[in-house]
Amino acid sequence: MPRLKIAVIPGDGIGKEVIPVGIKALEAAGRQFGIDFDWVHFDWSCETYHRTGRMMPEDGIEQLSGFDAIYLGAVGYPGVPDHISLWGLLLPIRRAFDQYVNLRPVRLFEGVPCPLASKQPGDIDFLVVRENVEGEYSSIGGIQYEGTEHEVVVQQSIFTRRGTDRIIDYAFKMAQSRTAKHLTSATKSNGIYHSMPFWDKRVQEMGKAYPDVRVDQYHIDILTAHFVRMPEHFDVVVGSNLFGDILSDLGPACTGTIAIAPSANINPEKQFPSMFEPVHGSAPDIAGQGIANPLGTIWAGAMMMQHLGYPDVHDVLLRAIENVLRTAQTLTRDMGGNAGTEALGNAVIAEIG
Amino acid sequence: MPRLKIAVIPGDGIGKEVIPVGIKALEAAGRQFGIDFDWVHFDWSCETYHRTGRMMPEDGIEQLSGFDAIYLGAVGYPGVPDHISLWGLLLPIRRAFDQYVNLRPVRLFEGVPCPLASKQPGDIDFLVVRENVEGEYSSIGGIQYEGTEHEVVVQQSIFTRRGTDRIIDYAFKMAQSRTAKHLTSATKSNGIYHSMPFWDKRVQEMGKAYPDVRVDQYHIDILTAHFVRMPEHFDVVVGSNLFGDILSDLGPACTGTIAIAPSANINPEKQFPSMFEPVHGSAPDIAGQGIANPLGTIWAGAMMMQHLGYPDVHDVLLRAIENVLRTAQTLTRDMGGNAGTEALGNAVIAEIG
Ligand SMILES: CC(C)[C@H](C(=O)O)[C@@H](O)C(=O)O
Ligand SMILES: CC(C)[C@H](C(=O)O)[C@@H](O)C(=O)O
Numbered sequence: 203m204p205r206l207k208i209a210v211i212p213g214d215g216i217g218k219e220v221i222p223v224g225i226k227a228l229e230a231a232g233r234q235f236g237i238d239f240d241w242v243h244f245d246w247s248c249e250t251y252h253r254t255g256r257m258m259p260e261d262g263i264e265q266l267s268g269f270d271a272i273y274l275g276a277v278g279y280p281g282v283p284d285h286i287s288l289w290g291l292l293l294p295i296r297r298a299f300d301q302y303v304n305l306r307p308v309r310l311f312e313g314v315p316c317p318l319a320s321k322q323p324g325d326i327d328f329l330v331v332r333e334n335v336e337g338e339y340s341s342i343g344g345i346q347y348e349g350t351e352h353e354v355v356v357q358q359s360i361f362t363r364r365g366t367d368r369i370i371d372y373a374f375k376m377a378q379s380r381t382a383k384h385l386t387s388a389t390k391s392n393g394i395y396h397s398m399p400f401w402d403k404r405v406q407e408m409g410k411a412y413p414d415v416r417v418d419q420y421h422i423d424i425l426t427a428h429f430v431r432m433p434e435h436f437d438v439v440v441g442s443n444l445f446g447d448i449l450s451d452l453g454p455a456c457t458g459t460i461a462i463a464p465s466a467n468i469n470p471e472k473q474f475p476s477m478f479e480p481v482h483g484s485a486p487d488i489a490g491q492g493i494a495n496p497l498g499t500i501w502a503g504a505m506m507m508q509h510l511g512y513p514d515v516h517d518v519l520l521r522a523i524e525n526v527l528r529t530a531q532t533l534t535r536d537m538g539g540n541a542g543t544e545a546l547g548n549a550v551i552a553e554i555g
Numbered sequence: 556m557p558r559l560k561i562a563v564i565p566g567d568g569i570g571k572e573v574i575p576v577g578i579k580a581l582e583a584a585g586r587q588f589g590i591d592f593d594w595v596h597f598d599w600s601c602e603t604y605h606r607t608g609r610m611m612p613e614d615g616i617e618q619l620s621g622f623d624a625i626y627l628g629a630v631g632y633p634g635v636p637d638h639i640s641l642w643g644l645l646l647p648i649r650r651a652f653d654q655y656v657n658l659r660p661v662r663l664f665e666g667v668p669c670p671l672a673s674k675q676p677g678d679i680d681f682l683v684v685r686e687n688v689e690g691e692y693s694s695i696g697g698i699q700y701e702g703t704e705h706e707v708v709v710q711q712s713i714f715t716r717r718g719t720d721r722i723i724d725y726a727f728k729m730a731q732s733r734t735a736k737h738l739t740s741a742t743k744s745n746g747i748y749h750s751m752p753f754w755d756k757r758v759q760e761m762g763k764a765y766p767d768v769r770v771d772q773y774h775i776d777i778l779t780a781h782f783v784r785m786p787e788h789f790d791v792v793v794g795s796n797l798f799g800d801i802l803s804d805l806g807p808a809c810t811g812t813i814a815i816a817p818s819a820n821i822n823p824e825k826q827f828p829s830m831f832e833p834v835h836g837s838a839p840d841i842a843g844q845g846i847a848n849p850l851g852t853i854w855a856g857a858m859m860m861q862h863l864g865y866p867d868v869h870d871v872l873l874r875a876i877e878n879v880l881r882t883a884q885t886l887t888r889d890m891g892g893n894a895g896t897e898a899l900g901n902a903v904i905a906e907i908g
Contacts, residue, residue: 284745284774285752293746317783319672341748343711353716357750358696363706392637393646393800395694397710399638421637423800426779427808430670447746447776448801455780 205238206510209269209475211291214247215484216494216543217275223547224273224499228507230554231518242269248279248287257290263298266475271506274479275499280486289341297335299474301467302365303372304332304446305505306481308433308453308463313527314537316458318430326457328436329380331373332446334467336365337397339443361397361442366404372470373440374412380437385409387419388441388449401442422448429456454481461495461536462523464502468509476509478502492542495534497523500550522553558591559863562622562828564644567600568837569847569896570628576900577626577852581860583907584871595622601632601640610643616651624859625652625830628852629837642694650688652827654820655718656725657685657799658858659834661786661806661816666880667890669811671783679810681789682733684726685799687820689718690750692796714750714795719757725823726793727765733790738762740772741794741802754795775801782809807834814848814889815876817855821862831859845895848887850876853903875906 212221225241232239244265246258257277259265266272272295278287295301310316310326343357370387377385387405391398402419409417420428422445428435429449433456441449454463463481480498488494504519526532532549533539541549565574578594585592597618599611610630612618619625625648631640648654663669663679696710723740730738740758744751755772762770773781775798781788782802786809794802807816816834833851841847857872879885885902886892894902 278745283752285748288745289748315672317672319668319670339746339748343749345749345753347716351716353753355714355750355753357712357714357747359710359712361708361710363700363704390797390800392631392641393692393797394710395638395642395692396696396698397708399636400698400706400708422797423804426801426805427813430783430805430808431813444743444746444775447743448779451776452779452783452805455783460780460784 203236203238205240206270207240207242207268208506209266209272210241210243211246211272212243212275213277213484214249214279215276215486215489216482217247217277217484219489219492219494219543220480220496220499221273221275223496223543224503226547227500227519227522227550227554228503230551231507231515231522234518234554235512235515237512237515246291247277248282251282251287251290257287263294266295266299269475270510271475272477273503273506274477276480276482276484278484293339295477296467299469299477300335301469301474301476302333302335302369303468303470304334304450305466305468306330306332306450306453306463308450308457309459310457311459311524311527313530314458318433318456321433326433328433328453329376329438330446330450330453331369331376331438331440332450333365333369333441333443334446335443336360336362337443359397361400363404366401367408370405370408370440373438374408374415377415377438378412382437383414384416384437386425386436386439387417388422388425388439388445389419390422390445392421397442425449426452429453433457451481462497462501464498464505466502466505466509476506478506478509492544493535494543495536496543496547497550500547518554522550525553526550556589556591558593559623560593560595560621562619562625563594563596564599564625565596565628566630566837567602567632568629568839568842569835570630570837572842572845572847572896573833573849573852574626574628576849576896577856579900580853580872580875580903580907581856583904584860584868584875587871587907588865588868590865590868599644600630601635604635604640604643610640616647619648619652619828622828623863624828626856626859627830627832629833629835631837633839646692648830649820652822652830653688654822654827654829655686655688655722656819656821656823657687657803658819658821659683659685659803659806659816661803661810662812663810664812664877664880666883667811671786671809674786679786681786681806682729682791683799683803683806684722684729684791684793685803686718686722686794686796687799688796689713689715690796712750714753716757719754720761723758723761723793726791727761727768730768730791731765735790736767737769737790739778739789739792740770741775741778741792741798742772743775743798745774750795778802779805782806786810804834815850815854817851817858819855819858819862829859829862831855831862845897846888847896848889849896849900850903853900871907875903878906879903
């Protein structure tokens with residue numbers, strides 16, 4: 203009987219409310235396939251930062267390294283600047299464990315009102331593949347003449363051939379495995395002089411190995427417009443760290459699923475643990491009220507099972523989410539219902555059976 | 556009788572088709588107020604590049620410097636890489652003439668189908684204020700180990716205190732002049748370590764002089780989502796060069812006006828000529844067919860008149876556009892009609908009276 207060792211970091215705010223529900227759902231689905239879990243909790247958060255001056259202990263990465271995967275709630279709280287909380291936990295984990303792929307599915311579900319006029323469930327079903335460890339997210343650079351009127355800030359983006367090729371190759375593979383076999387690349391080579399023309403060249407080059415995949419590319423400005431105008435056009439969309447970040451929030455906004463979108467931070471080679479989290483943040487405004495929506499966390503858990511080699515568990519969880527959305531009887535406030543976090547979680551678990 | 560000296564750069568593709576219509580509309584509206592124009596044409600384009608190896612002559616900037624304004628169609632054509640055509644014309648003009656403000660209005664018009672469900676004309680009316688000369692649009696950086704598997708691309712963004720403060724200050728002033736007095740700042744200080752926390756600090760600092768303006772800020776990822784979910788929330792939105800670029804395409808996509816959006820590249824101090832252009836590109840796929848939509852070019856012309864001190868001419872032009880859209884009888888194909896460029900232009904001119 204397989205036993206999965208999962209590191210759990212609930213984090214801040216509603217992270218602490220949705221993670222327990224995610225765990226319950228995973229246990230219910232795992233049980234059907236004889237899968238057991240060891241959940242080991244880490245209370246790393248902004249609270250920890252207030253107490254210790256660090257988001258996680260110095261040997262935090264080491265502590266996580268033996269796990270099969272990491273299950274993260276959300277990090278960030280008022281009083282701790284974002285760039286401290288995130289560069290102290292989320293971003294170092296992504297990097298230390300070389301989770302260079304960020305996967306974010308975008309789907310229009312039955313039962314979820316679509317903000318776009320005249321789209322039907324089934325019309326929209328695509329995947330954003332985001333580079334997750336280099337590019338525009340960089341702490342390289344600094345400030346000259348700090349604090350004076352002559353201040354100059356230099357911010358560097360770093361794109362390596364290795365880092366660029368491997369994410370593009372991953373995206374091509376994903377596209378090839380799907381029915382539409384269609385890859386869209388996000389660029390901005392008309393404005394950003396060095397990195398983006400390089401990106402385009404690598405897309406062209408890597409594409410040679412995938413003659414059956416249709417490729418197009420759009421500048422990020424018009425691409426965001428196309429997400430609104432013709433979301434059904436997209437199948438797999440690949441972007442740099444920043445562009446992927448933008449597109450993977452915009453995509454779910456177009457399908458009304460921003461509150462339930464999952465994010466998988468993947469090390470495809472499985473040399474290191476991968477990390478799974480909902481896209482939403484810690485939401486201090488509704489924290490503590492028991493009304494947070496746990497579906498993104500459950501969906502992230504489903505992606506974790508897929509990654510760990512249990513696609514059946516993934517499918518059971520996803521079908522349960524679909525069914526709960528379709529009947530729309532037990533939804534949280536953000537989706538127009540009045541159920542609490544636990545009730546919605548229980549509805550999913552009931553569907554799992 | 557005022558005589559305005561306008562440099563005209565039709566550029567490539569449909570740029571050459573919409574600019575003549577824009578000129579006719581401006582003449583018609585100007586006539587009502589006794590304003591005359593000298594139009595001086597410059598055939599700078601990708602064609603010029605093919606012939607001469609340059610997008611514009613070496614003394615191009617000098618040639619433009621005596622004009623009251625520049626009226627630009629669109630630049631770019633297949634066979635000339637974007638980063639060459641744009642860094643050879645559009646971007647140097649913006650910089651040489653210190654057009655550090657890019658203004659892009661977003662409006663939901665009566666008669667224009669909205670891609671968002673359940674929005675009404677009047678719900679959406681905001682302005683994107685984009686930094687237009689520094690930031691992420693930078694040719695600083697380069698490639699190490701070029702052409703080998705060890706390639707590393709460094710791409711720098713440069714944010715100066717002066718450049719950041721003046722765009723933020725301009726945005727505050729715009730917000731203060733409007734009814735809602737509401738400014739939204741686009742950031743990404745949780746991922747981009749140096750430049751974006753600096754941007755946030757400057758917003759906070761500059762805001763002190765505008766206690767009557769309500770300020771909020773969103774990370775660019777969730778901000779794009781909010782454009783789709785609650786566009787009525789926004790009044791003035793300020794962003795860096797890249798974020799402003801993205802938001803000013805996404806905004807018009809949300810109101811179905813991407814084909815008719817205008818862009819004003821402004822030097823507020825009027826030390827140098829400002830430049831006015833439609834947001835759309837040269838659209839090689841429909842060029843030469845006489846079906847391009849000229850409304851963005853006319854709207855850009857209206858903004859030119861506003862900038863040059865003739866708000867009445869602006870208003871006449873804008874009302875004409877509104878009326879043509881409302882009756883929806885003479886629209887181009889992109890808006891669901893079957894009129895050509897000239898017919899739509901004539902409809903606007905008829906409305907001008
Ligand atoms: C063509 C391109 C360089 C330009 C930009 O990004 O500035 C365009 O998208 C715009 O918004 O005017
Ligand atoms: C919190 C932030 C640093 C993070 C990111 O931009 O990567 C988040 O937006 C995400 O997409 O996971």
